[in-house]
Amino acid sequence: MSCLRRHSLPFLCGKKMGPLGATFLTIGRNHFTCKQRRRFSRVLLLALAVCLLSMPAEAKYSGGNGTLAEPYLISTAEDMNLIGADTNDWDKHFRLIDDINLAAYTGTTFNLIGSPFNPFKGTFDGNNHSILNFSYTITATDNIGLFRYIEDPNAEIKDLVLVAPQVNAGTGWFVGALVGHLAHGSVNACHVRDGYVSAQSVVGGLVGENFYGRIENSSSSCLVGGQANHVGGLTGASRGRISGCYSTGEASGGNYVGGLVGRNYYGRVSDCYSASDVSGDDYIGGLLGYNADEIAKCYSVGAVSGDVNVGGLVGYNFHFLGATVSDSFWDSHTSGQTESDGGTPMTTAGMKIESTFTDAGWNFLTTWYICEQFNYPRLAWQTRLLADFVCPYGVEMNDLAAFVEQWLLLRLSADILPEDNDGTANFLDYAAFADAWQATPASPNWNPDCDIAPEGGDNVVNAADLLVFLQQWLQFGASYGDIAPGEGDGIVNLSDYTPLADSWLQGL
Ligand SMILES: [Ca+2]
Ligand SMILES: [Ca+2]
Ligand SMILES: [Ca+2]
Ligand SMILES: [Ca+2]
Numbered sequence: 470m471s472c473l474r475r476h477s478l479p480f481l482c483g484k485k486m487g488p489l490g491a492t493f494l495t496i497g498r499n500h501f502t503c504k505q506r507r508r509f510s511r512v513l514l515l516a517l518a519v520c521l522l523s524m525p526a527e528a529k530y531s532g533g534n535g536t537l538a539e540p541y542l543i544s545t546a547e548d549m550n551l552i553g554a555d556t557n558d559w560d561k562h563f564r565l566i567d568d569i570n571l572a573a574y575t576g577t578t579f580n581l582i583g584s585p586f587n588p589f590k591g592t593f594d595g596n597n598h599s600i601l602n603f604s605y606t607i608t609a610t611d612n613i614g615l616f617r618y619i620e621d622p623n624a625e626i627k628d629l630v631l632v633a634p635q636v637n638a639g640t641g642w643f644v645g646a647l648v649g650h651l652a653h654g655s656v657n658a659c660h661v662r663d664g665y666v667s668a669q670s671v672v673g674g675l676v677g678e679n680f681y682g683r684i685e686n687s688s689s690s691c692l693v694g695g696q697a698n699h700v701g702g703l704t705g706a707s708r709g710r711i712s713g714c715y716s717t718g719e720a721s722g723g724n725y726v727g728g729l730v731g732r733n734y735y736g737r738v739s740d741c742y743s744a745s746d747v748s749g750d751d752y753i754g755g756l757l758g759y760n761a762d763e764i765a766k767c768y769s770v771g772a773v774s775g776d777v778n779v780g781g782l783v784g785y786n787f788h789f790l791g792a793t794v795s796d797s798f799w800d801s802h803t804s805g806q807t808e809s810d811g812g813t814p815m816t817t818a819g820m821k822i823e824s825t826f827t828d829a830g831w832n833f834l835t836t837w838y839i840c841e842q843f844n845y846p847r848l849a850w851q852t853r854l855l856a857d858f859v860c861p862y863g864v865e866m867n868d869l870a871a872f873v874e875q876w877l878l879l880r881l882s883a884d885i886l887p888e889d890n891d892g893t894a895n896f897l898d899y900a901a902f903a904d905a906w907q908a909t910p911a912s913p914n915w916n917p918d919c920d921i922a923p924e925g926g927d928n929v930v931n932a933a934d935l936l937v938f939l940q941q942w943l944q945f946g947a948s949y950g951d952i953a954p955g956e957g958d959g960i961v962n963l964s965d966y967t968p969l970a971d972s973w974l975q976g977l
Contacts (some may be wrong), residue, residue, distance in 0.1 A: 484654075484840075496967040504537040512958040518803035535561035540594065542566050549600065553580025560590040561622075565598040565629065579605060581617040581649075586618035586704035589653070595629025595659065596747040603631060603646070605756060606641035612649035613668065624654030634664045643677040645704065646691065651682040658850070664691035664718075671695075673704035673731070674716060686713040686850050695722030699731040700756075708735040711850055713836070717744040717771075724750055727757040727784070728771045735762050740836050742846070743769040751777045754784035756812075760794065761787040764811065766831050770800040770820065770845055773873050774930060780809030796829035800845075820845050854976040856969035858949040863977030864969060872969055875950030883941040884948070892948030905930045907947055 474892040486744055529535075531544040532550065540562035543549055546569050552558055553703045559582065571579060583589030591976025593616070595678035603615055612618045613636060616626060626647065634646040642652045646664045661674050671678045674689030689703045699705040702716030702722075707730050716729050725732040728743030732752070759785050769782050778785040780829030781799035786792050801807050801814035819825050823839050826846060831837055839846040840860035847862065856864045858871045875892075883894035885901045908930050920926035922933040950961035953968050 474574060480656065499915075513711070518810040525724050529558075530563075531566065531728070533564070533723045534637055535563075535591075537562045537592070540592070541562040543569070543875055544841035545569060546571050550574065550580050553582040554589045556584075558591075559583055559587060561825065562592045562594075562846045565596050565600070566756070568599045568601065570601040570606070575606070575607065577607050579603065581605065581613065581615065583616050583618040583620075585612055585618050585650070588618045588624075589616050590619075590621035590624050592623070592625045592627075594627055594628065597628045599630040599632050599633045600634075600913045602634070604635040606635075606637045607641065608637070609641055610638060611642045611644075612677070613638040613641050613644045614647055614649035616648045618650045618652075619654045619955070620650075620652035622653045625657065626654075626659055627657040629659045631659075632663060634661060634666075636664075636666045636668075638668035640666065640669040640696070642670045643705075643814060644671070644676040645673040645675050646689075648676045650678050651676050651684070651709075652680040653682055655683040655685065656687055657683075657685045659687045661689040666687065666691055667694045667696075670697045671699040671731070672722070673701045674718065674720075677706075678708040679707040679711065679736075680706045681709045683710040684712075686848070688851075689716045689718070691716070691718045693718065693720045695726070695731075698722060698724045699758075700726045700749070701729055701731040702727070702743055702747075702886070703741075705731045707733050707738070710736050711738045712740050713850065714741045715848060715851075719746045719748075721748045725758040725784075726775070727754045727759075728769050728773075729756050729767075730758075732759040733757055733762055733764070734904065737763040737765065739763075739765040740831075740848070741767045742848075743767075744771050744845075745769075746772045748774045749795055750775055752784040753778065753798050754780045754782055754809065755806070757775040757796070758781050758784045759787070761790055761792050761946075764794045764797055765790070765825075766796045766829070768798045768800075768820065768826075768845070770803050771912045773806050778810070779806065780811070781806035781814060782809040782812035784810065784822045786810040787927050796831065798825065798829075805904075818842075830913055855952045856970045856972050857976050861977075864975055865977065866973045868969065872950050875947050876943070878947040878950065878961050879947035880942060880948075880959045881941045884946060885916075885918045890948040893943060894938060896941060897908060899938075902930070902934075907931060 478762045480968055530541040530548045532542040533539045535541045543565045551606055631646050636646050638644040646661045646666050659774050664674055666674055672695040674691030674693045700720050702720045703714055720726055724746055726749035728745035728747045729741055755769030755773045756773050781804040786794055797812040797814055798815045800817050800820050802817045823841055836849055837846045840862055843861035854864055857867045881894050883900045884890045905914055905916040908915040910928055919930045924935040924950045950955035953964045
């Protein structure tokens with residue numbers, strides 16, 4: 470067969486060519502031998518293949534590639550809604566890089582992430598950002614939450630705030646604002662604020678069911694309602710680990726209702742508290758409705774009401790199975806309950822004294838703190854606002870009064886200790902100063918805070934610094950009031966008033 474006959478389109482030298490290749494070869498046909506053309510066509514095909522392979526894949530989300538090192542970046546509501554649309558991504562890693570608002574999605578329009586048949590196995594790092602207005606309404610489906618179903622020991626949701634989520638799953642089971650069903654994975658430092666969650670059974674403000682997973686350093690401020698059983702401010706039912714968590718708001722349902730957890734089948738609940746009001750029929754407790762394992766170092770203060778097995782802290786504790794409640798308290802006044810199946814009743818005043826808790830082995834160095842006589846204990850991770858200078862918690866009249874006292878005061882350079890300054894130079898500061906005497910940056914006893922003269926320092930602590938120190942001895946200067954700009958500028962004035970006004974009545 471002659472080359473020219475075989476050359477007739479669309480077959481060219483025995484190979485089927487696309488229109489592009491045909492055009493190139495047509496141009497060259499008068500100048501190349503058939504062998505040359507064949508070689509040329511091979512090179513062209515190879516070049517095309519290389520071109521196609523080297524084209525970047527269609528960009529997904531707002532960047533990243535879904536690995537742990539380079540998680541997919543989520544910066545918009547559309548990005549967030551894409552995760553649930555692609556089951557292939559449910560073992561990938563994600564990071565939120567901006568606050569996002571999901572108000573555009575109502576009913577069932579938002580794509581929930583993970584399913585019982587295809588659980589989410591990846592990680593989602595909220596990066597301390599917020600997701601606002603997540604809402605989902607459905608009449609009768611189980612496992613509902615922003616993440617429907619998580620199942621993997623390494624799956625993790627962390628550092629995320631859900632603001633004003635609204636979830637109503639009708640007669641569905643296993644429902645929480647953040648996670649419906651959490652199997653083996655972990656939820657760490659996640660918070661629900663001003664939420665509403667309603668379903669039939671196993672309902673929690675944060676997580677519906679904790680199934681051998683871990684919930685740590687998280688909180689829920691929610692109205693949580695179950696038409697039937699297993700309702701908790703934080704989680705409806707738990708067979709896992711819960712620590713460093715709290716709930717506020719309201720939990721109401723039929724049986725097994727608790728301010729924090731409706732029913733604890735298995736696992737330890739420790740260093741937690743509930744201020745949620747609780748109501749239901751049977752197995753109703755301020756912290757836990759029904760406990761079958763271990764509760765330690767917890768307290769509750771919410772109002773509790775029910776018919777049978779009602780307790781200020783725990784409604785029913787399954788002693789026969791070895792279930793325990795240790796070093797835990799409830800406010801026998803605010804709860805309206807003098808009885809509990811475990812725990813120690815305490816007056817409101819007693820609940821606001823640190824020694825009540827430290828005597829029971831609570832850790833007020835790293836786990837808890839308290840505004841004694843004003844407030845109940847809080848978890849150490851609940852950082853106080855910058856302008857919350859003095860007790861009680863929150864930016865209120867006492868903070869304003871303290872601030873006014875510091876008005877126009879200068880911060881003393883010799884106020885070295887304590888670290889957050891006490892506004893005066895006294896023996897405490899002198900001790901630090903003496904320790905650093907004659908030091909330079911090369912010395913083991915160097916402390917740059919003691920190099921206070923000349924202004925800006927001269928890398929030695931000597932007589933010039935001592936002179937300034939003595940001038941400030943027992944003087945009164947600014948301490949906590951200097952909170953702006955940045956780390957403070959040495960004087961308490963209008964720029965410090967701004968953050969106070971901005972956070973007024975917050976953190977209470
Ligand atoms: Ca305060
Ligand atoms: Ca001082
Ligand atoms: Ca100096
Ligand atoms: Ca200032």
